[in-house]
Structure formats: C-alpha cells, structure tokens
Amino acid sequence: MITFLLYLLESLGRWIIQYVHSFFAALQLSLVILKRGGVYQSQHRKNHLIQHTITAQIIFSGIDTLFPTLFILSIFIGLGVTAQLILFLQTFSSEAEVIRLLTKFIALQLSPTLTAIILISRSGSAITVDIGNMVVHQETKGLAFLGVDPYVYLAYPRIIALAISQMTLAVYVATFSIVFGIFFSGLLGSPSNFKYFFIVIDSFTNQELFLFLLKNLLSGAAIAGYACYFAFNIQSCITEVPQATQKAIVHSLIVIFIINTLFAII
Amino acid sequence: MLIKAEEAQPNENSPALSCLLPENSTLCFHSASINLSLYLQMLDKHFPAYSGNIRYIKPLNTAYINHEIQLVSWLSGFANLTLAANYHQQGSRQEITERAYYLLNYFSCNSIHSSLPNFISPLEKKYFLIARALMLEPQVVFLDKPFIGLNKQEAEKLREKLIPLANEFKLTLITNETGLDFIQRAQAQIIHYDAQKFHQFSHWKPFQHYLKRHEK
Numbered sequence: 315m316i317t318f319l320l321y322l323l324e325s326l327g328r329w330i331i332q333y334v335h336s337f338f339a340a341l342q343l344s345l346v347i348l349k350r351g352g353v354y355q356s357q358h359r360k361n362h363l364i365q366h367t368i369t370a371q372i373i374f375s376g377i378d379t380l381f382p383t384l385f386i387l388s389i390f391i392g393l394g395v396t397a398q399l400i401l402f403l404q405t406f407s408s409e410a411e412v413i414r415l416l417t418k419f420i421a422l423q424l425s426p427t428l429t430a431i432i433l434i435s436r437s438g439s440a441i442t443v444d445i446g447n448m449v450v451h452q453e454t455k456g457l458a459f460l461g462v463d464p465y466v467y468l469a470y471p472r473i474i475a476l477a478i479s480q481m482t483l484a485v486y487v488a489t490f491s492i493v494f495g496i497f498f499s500g501l502l503g504s505p506s507n508f509k510y511f512f513i514v515i516d517s518f519t520n521q522e523l524f525l526f527l528l529k530n531l532l533s534g535a536a537i538a539g540y541a542c543y544f545a546f547n548i549q550s551c552i553t554e555v556p557q558a559t560q561k562a563i564v565h566s567l568i569v570i571f572i573i574n575t576l577f578a579i580i
Numbered sequence: 581m582l583i584k585a586e587e588a589q590p591n592e593n594s595p596a597l598s599c600l601l602p603e604n605s606t607l608c609f610h611s612a613s614i615n616l617s618l619y620l621q622m623l624d625k626h627f628p629a630y631s632g633n634i635r636y637i638k639p640l641n642t643a644y645i646n647h648e649i650q651l652v653s654w655l656s657g658f659a660n661l662t663l664a665a666n667y668h669q670q671g672s673r674q675e676i677t678e679r680a681y682y683l684l685n686y687f688s689c690n691s692i693h694s695s696l697p698n699f700i701s702p703l704e705k706k707y708f709l710i711a712r713a714l715m716l717e718p719q720v721v722f723l724d725k726p727f728i729g730l731n732k733q734e735a736e737k738l739r740e741k742l743i744p745l746a747n748e749f750k751l752t753l754i755t756n757e758t759g760l761d762f763i764q765r766a767q768a769q770i771i772h773y774d775a776q777k778f779h780q781f782s783h784w785k786p787f788q789h790y791l792k793r794h795e796k
Contacts, residue, residue: 363666448652456649456709460664460716467667 336565344539350463351470364471371475375437376482383432384483388490396420396495401503416492417517422526425488430533430570433480434563438541441472442562445545446555469542473535480534481527529577533570540566581637582752583623588632590618596632599771599780606746606766609756611773616756620722643713646724651697657708658693665715683711687741703734714749723755
C-alpha cells in the first residue's frame with residue numbers, strides 16, 4: 315500500500331517537474347518568437363507578408379469560429395446556465411447580487427474559459443499539426459536555407475492572431491451568453507427579467523474590463539505558444555505529430571485554468 | 581575567385597580540401613568513396629571547418645539545395661517561388677512577379693505554377709526548388725546531389741536545365757554530381773577526390789587524361 319502511494323507521489327512529482335519545465339521552455343520560445351517578429355516588422359514596415367498571414371489566421375481562428383460554433387454555444391450557455399441562474403437566484407437574492415453573479419461568473423470567468431477550450435481544440439491542435447508536419451517533412455529547413463525565419467513566418471502571426479481572436483471571441487461569447495440568458499429568463503420566467511438588459515451594461519468596472527481583455531490576450535498567446543513549442547520540438551518521425559498535438563492541448567488547457575484562477579484572485 | 585579553401589576539413593576523419601572556387605562557372609565535386617555533401621555544407625558555412633580555413637573573397641549571397649528540402653506543401657508553386665523574395669523585400673511586387681515568371685519560363689513550369697507541390701512530379705519539384713533559390717539572385721548555388729529521386733529521363737531533362745544555368749544567371753554552380761557525362765557537357769571545373777587527396781582540374785580534358793592514367 316505504502317509502495318503504491320509512494321509510486322503515485324513519484325509519478326505526480328515527475329509530471330509536475332515536466333510540466334513546469336515545458337511551461338518555462340514554451341514561455342521562453344514565445345518571447346523569442348515575439349521579439350524576432352517584432353524586430354522583423356520594425357525593419358520591414360512596408361512588407362505585408364506577415365500581416366496577410368496574421369489576417370488569414372484571424373479569419374480561421376476568429377471569424378470562422380464565431381459563427382456557428384461559438385454563437386450556438388452562447389445560446390446554450392444562455393439557456394442552460396445564465397437563464398437558470400437568474401431564475402434560481404431571484405427567489406432569494408437581490409437584483410445587485412444576481413447582476414454580480416452574471417458579470418463575475420458568466421461574463422468574466424465562464425465565457426472566456428469555454429472560448430479558450432474551443433480555440434484550443436480548433437486552432438491550437440491545427441497549428442501543432444500544421445507546423446509539426448512542416449518540421450517532419452523538412453519544409454521549415456527549406457525556409458531556413460532561404461533566410462526565412464520559421465519563427466517569424468509561421469509562429470509569430472499565429473501567436474498574434476490567436477491572442478486577438480481569443481480576446482475578441484471572449485467578448486462576443488460573454489455578450490451573447492448574457493443577452494441570451496436574460497432573454498430566455500424573460501421568456502421562461504417573468505418579462506420583468508428583461509430589466510437586467512439595462513442594469514448589466516453599467517455593472518462592469520474599467521478595471522474588470524481591462525483585466526478581462528488582458529487575461530484573454532494572455533490566454534490566446536499561451537494557446538498558440540504551446541502549439542508552436544510542441545510542433546517545433548518534433549524531431550523527424552510522423553508519429554510524433556499526434557503526440558505533440560495531444561501534449562499541446564493538455565498543457566494549454568491546464569495553463570488556461572491557471573491564468574483564469576490567477577486573474578480571479580486579482 | 582570567390583571562395584578559397586585552405587586545408588579545410590569538415591570533421592577529423594575527412595580529408596582536407598584545398599581549392600579555389602571561381603566566379604560564373606560550373607564546378608563539380610567528384611568521388612565514389614567519400615561523402616561530398618559535408619564539403620558543400622562546409623563551403624556554404626552550415627558549420628565551421630574542423631580545421632583549416634575557408635575564406636570568402638567578398639561577401640556572398642549563397643543558396644543551398646539538397647534532396648531533403650521540400651517546398652511548402654500548402655502554398656502553390658508560384659507562391660513558393662515568391663515567398664522568400666517577398667519576405668526579404670527583394671524588389672517591388674511587380675519585379676518579384678516578373679522574375680518569378682521568368683524563372684517559370686526558364687524551367688518550363690508555366691502551366692503548373694498554381695499547382696500544389698503534392699500534385700507535381702519529382703522533376704517539377706526540383707525545378708521549383710532551384711527556381712525558389714534563384715529568386716534571391718544568389719552568386720553561388722550549392723546543389724547537393726541534384727539527381728537523387730529522378731529516373732533516367734527526368735535526370736536528363738534536369739541536366740539540360742543545369743548545364744547553361746551558370747551562364748544564364750551569372751552565378752557559380754557547385755554540385756557533387758558524380759556523372760561524368762554532366763561534367764563533360766557542362767564543361768565544368770572538377771574537384772576530384774582520389775588517393776586521399778583532392779585534385780582540382782580546370783577542364784574536362786586534363787581530368788579525362790587523369791582518369792585514363794589512373795585506370796591503368
């Protein structure tokens with residue numbers, strides 16, 4: 315029994331050490347990518363190559379994800395979570411407390427988390443597979459021989475695009491979740507619930523909004539950072555691509571929850 | 581003269597190379613017994629020489645192509661061609677496009693410029709790889725085993741494109757093609773490895789005499 319417990323502790327410890335190592339390695343790589351990309355863009359202001367790549371990635375990660383995936387998700391969050399919370403809390407809580415829960419929980423915590431999960435499964439995995447296949451087939455080596463920095467051409471636009479997409483999509487999901495929630499609570503309960511439309515608008519402080527945007531920027535960058543880190547670390551075997559994808563997804567999920575927790579404490 | 585190698589070794593087990601690499605010509609490394617790829621990579625400064633010295637007489641723009649390198653699979657042939665030139669802003673967009681079409685014309689790839697790399701033949705991929713490197717107007721092109729993966733007919737077609745390449749684009753083409761036919765037809769200079777030593781020949785005739793003498 316004791317041996318088994320010790321084995322469990324040892325495995326957990328080893329996993330934590332590996333995770334922390336991956337976290338700092340991915341963080342270092344992300345900072346290097348952002349620095350190189352920034353230097354390239356400052357030296358080539360008239361070059362639209364990177365901007366086109368960022369735009370294409372925003373279209374794929376942001377616009378294509380918004381409708382119908384996140385839109386339908388927002389409807390279900392509104393109906394299944396927000397409306398139910400409003401109807402339940404109204405019986406014993408004041409108006410201010412209901413609004414506080416809507417803003418703190420639905421808008422500032424739940425919506426960004428679910429948006430990040432969708433983005434991880436949709437874009438994070440795609441980035442790892444895309445870049446991973448390029449590494450396995452020596453396409454990145456070919457780019458390097460031409461003086462094209464793979465970090466600048468492949469990774470930098472994806473980190474910027476995912477940060478912008480996560481921030482924008484989280485705003486959309488939070489808004490739609492609240493709006494649909496209030497709407498359904500008005501339909502299922504009393505039409506007087508529609509008053510929350512007007513009250514919720516003034517319920518966010520500037521600090522909360524700023525931290526919300528910052529949290530989502532960091533989350534998006536973290537998702538892309540992990541995807542790129544595990545993709546570029548693939549050696550030469552095609553079977554490493556799905557393994558790297560799985561690692562990127564798991565590590566991204568954990569860091570998203572860590573970021574959310576840290577910002578919730580703040 | 582562009583590059584001077586003085587007793588340069590890629591590693592401790594490889595023989596030392598001393599040679600002068602000229603401007604605007606074709607030069608072939610020839611050997612059946614040692615890995616010449618290391619020497620091409622050393623001359624292209626992929627790694628420092630283990631011993632000896634490699635001197636670039638003036639700053640050079642070089643290109644290196646081997647059989648491992650692939651085109652970007654999600655870009656069309658034309659987009660692959662213009663990628664590096666756009667990245668380095670090597671001229672205006674119109675100039676880059678014109679140069680790309682000139683190279684497509686030279687390699688007779690106009691009809692497939694919009695195809696993805698997975699839908700073109702190995703020979704056409706080689707054409708695009710070489711054309712992609714030429715877009716950056718290099719002064720020296722290192723072609724490491726260019727005929728690997730090609731059948732006899734495809735290799736012959738590639739030879740026909742490579743033979744006039746140095747004159748057409750005013751560059752030095754350095755390859756480790758081991759076929760004597762290519763060396764003769766290209767009127768290339770030769771660096772031949774034999775008896776643990778490199779011998780440089782400025783022309784096919786002296787090299788041919790050397791081979792005949794040593795065959796006996």
